[in-house]
Amino acid sequence: MLDCAIIGGGPAGLTAGLYTTRGGLDDVIMFEKGMPGGQITSSSEIENYPGATARNLSGMDFMIPWLEQCQRFGLKHEMSEVTRVSRNEDGTFVIHKSDGTTNTAKSVIVATGSTPKRAGFIGEDKYFGRGVSTCATCDGFFYKGKEVAIVGGGDTAMEEALYLAKICTKVYIIHRRDTFRSAPNTIERVKTTPNIEILFNASPQEVLGDAMGVTGIRVVFNDGSTRQIDAPGLFVFVGRDVNNEVLIQEDGSFLCETNNAGEVIVDINMNTSIPGLYATGDLRISAPKQVVSAAGDGSIAALQAIAYVDKISHR
């Protein structure tokens, strides 16, 4: 039986692996079906992780050394797809994998993250990470003193527009409806911010670019008219999928408590509603969606798991 199973190999999962093994847990496997590193590996540049001081550091180059460091203390990486985590009557956990095999574990740290949705316009995938972004906190600063456009009209789009308006000279909001779906006072702040221009009834048709990245966005309105916005940055906020599938049980219920958005409810120590089960990173409520905060979550959950495994082994 594993002391701890870690599901997901981004910053939260890797850090949880470092801390659990360095803290003396014996058998710890990090299940990650793809390359470890997480969502940040698709970024062309990261400059807000404290201690990563190199300039023009790509997300991929930034994450590559993590796996070796985090495996230095005995963490094992298994390239399997976990389909479900279930719980036995004695409180231990079963890790179900897509090849039909299982592992059992005394504790589980879930770090499967979330996946921003794509809006589906021409050039979106081609320029993703080179001018098309889904994170204002991460990438907004790269457009300091420049103009950017946003696609979306929900809470996140509104909040990120306000964030970007403090950095960029102008923020265009491209929204397919004629009203926003967000808190009224947030909408009011967006509407009264002088350097935000709202394009209602509009959709991005194509993102334009060259070898350096994005140069502009062609917008089409519901009446068929078009407009070209010359801006080097386009932020897409059309929702995200919380990767909580592994917590869904055979009867369709979640293994632990989640909110309406499907995010796992945790306390300040990353405890879920189930003893021995922890949720970290973008999967949890109130996630700031930053590498450094996800890594912090991983360390916190690991220390909780170590104490939990010690406690149950003394029963």
Add this chain to the structure above:
Amino acid sequence: MLDCAIIGGGPAGLTAGLYTTRGGLDDVIMFEKGMPGGQITSSSEIENYPGATARNLSGMDFMIPWLEQCQRFGLKHEMSEVTRVSRNEDGTFVIHKSDGTTNTAKSVIVATGSTPKRAGFIGEDKYFGRGVSTCATCDGFFYKGKEVAIVGGGDTAMEEALYLAKICTKVYIIHRRDTFRSAPNTIERVKTTPNIEILFNASPQEVLGDAMGVTGIRVVFNDGSTRQIDAPGLFVFVGRDVNNEVLIQEDGSFLCETNNAGEVIVDINMNTSIPGLYATGDLRISAPKQVVSAAGDGSIAALQAIAYVDKISHR
């Protein structure tokens, strides 16, 4: 008026400075009376910060690049001692400094940390960071497969003993009383862990060492007898001072809610009970006391402060 005042220049304060300025807050000062870097700078080695992959990296060498990186986006560092943070009727804050001057700020992030107490035995200061430690999570692994001793008998000493017992071949607990002051089931776990030996009615008299660091501990019992323990590591858990002085008001009350230990009560977003006031790192409840988690806290508080400042400026 400052957009944000940051009190303290360790990992939490520096990261808060990076995120607030990169997020577009205009005037941000980090008040740190000494060298920025925090408690970790007195460690001889750090190997559990993800991304810091160099071997034999000292805490000082690890932190030196942070200041430059975190100042890259406009953070100012003022070498002043903050004596108190108070709040005006309009919700803004006043930063009182030891030279009698003040600053005003729309938001405040407190990151003053905590200070582990010293036990007061001979050699404690001399070998601090070279075999004498106050953090099992940080330094326990350096004694994998070796013996260590612990000084103390409270909750932290018990929990850290259990943590170290999973890594080290043997853990001696040196406690001056004949009973522990901790939760009964924690004490029971300590007593039933085979590789923990308890020395009641005992105090460390002197830590012994050579040019490489600690080699042993001379223990004196209450009856006057002595015993020498040959171990390369000594962990001191005799309490810590939470550096919350800046939150104490003229009438002796705290500016925001704290627990009985003087730690600031925060929610998962580092919000205190006062709008616009955030607490991060070792100062807050449930702090894991790790560089990566403190840095995570700093990023979280900064994002909250940015949104808060935007909100009040639209009033």
